[in-house]
Amino acid sequence: MKFTLRQLEIFLAAAHHESISLAAQELSMSQSAASEALKTLESQFDIQLFDRPGKTLRLNELGRILRSQAEAMVEQARELELSFRQHSEIGHLKVGATLSIGNYLAVNILAQFMHEHPNAKVSLEVANTTAIAHQVRNYLLDIGLIEGDWNEPELDVIHWRRDELVVFCSAEHPLAEHGDLTDQDLVSVPWILRETGSGTRQTFERAMHGILPKLNIALELQHTEAIKRAVEANLGIGCLSKITLVEAFKRGNLVPLNVPHRHFNRDLSFILHKKKYRSAGLNNWLALCQRPEFH
Known part of the structure; x- marks a missing residue:
């Protein structure tokens, strides 16, 4: 050689x-x-x-x-x-996750993975979908967990689980007791949304096809918690993954809004470089994510 x-x-x-x-x-x-x-x-x-x-x-x-x-x-x-060297076969696993997944799903998966493989070294990068895809493409991450659609010839996209977005407002907002919202309702209020490039924003824009140019987008924020606080302060209404809103809905400071004629379902997916060697650690991570408690 x-x-x-x-x-x-x-x-x-x-x-x-x-x-x-x-x-x-x-x-x-x-x-x-x-x-x-x-x-x-x-x-x-x-x-x-x-x-x-x-x-x-x-x-x-x-x-x-x-x-x-x-x-x-x-x-x-x-x-x-x-x-x-007879070390752990897992080695170092570099995982990327979008904000909703990273903050509300990936941490629990990471904890279970470390419990089962105590000698493994795992790093978790949290960013929006565009940033995670860029790092997977350039071999900076072994795997990405993303929201929404992604189409890139160098990457494999593997379905993981279903998710849905929910439109929501403050409990004191005039729409809180309004019932089903119409398109006129949707264009009459300010919106507080995730930034362009995020999977959440991509799904929202697809759901709002036909009225998107008419929407009043008052704020674009990168962090889910910041959006929830801004909505709670009655600065507008929001739209985020259902998994990020469970506790807020239980407390009652935020309430879901019904928009039955708009479709907010989406897939959560894994992305991997097509030419990336799939190590034992990577295969173990994929298998863990497919278990019923995480799927």
């Missing part, structure tokens, strides 16, 4: 950071050693993996093609190393 796993690690770190100095820092080696190893890898096969404008690195087309194969090989090598 004419290349080493260390050379692949340097290539991948340089591709991620677009900087040989940052790649060397990540791998705890000198910049000159990292640079020499990368040059040796390229010269051994008479190829160029990066464009080098000035002092920067830019992954070229060949580099992008080979990156996913290198990622899979290095990941498998890490799994093999763990087995050789």
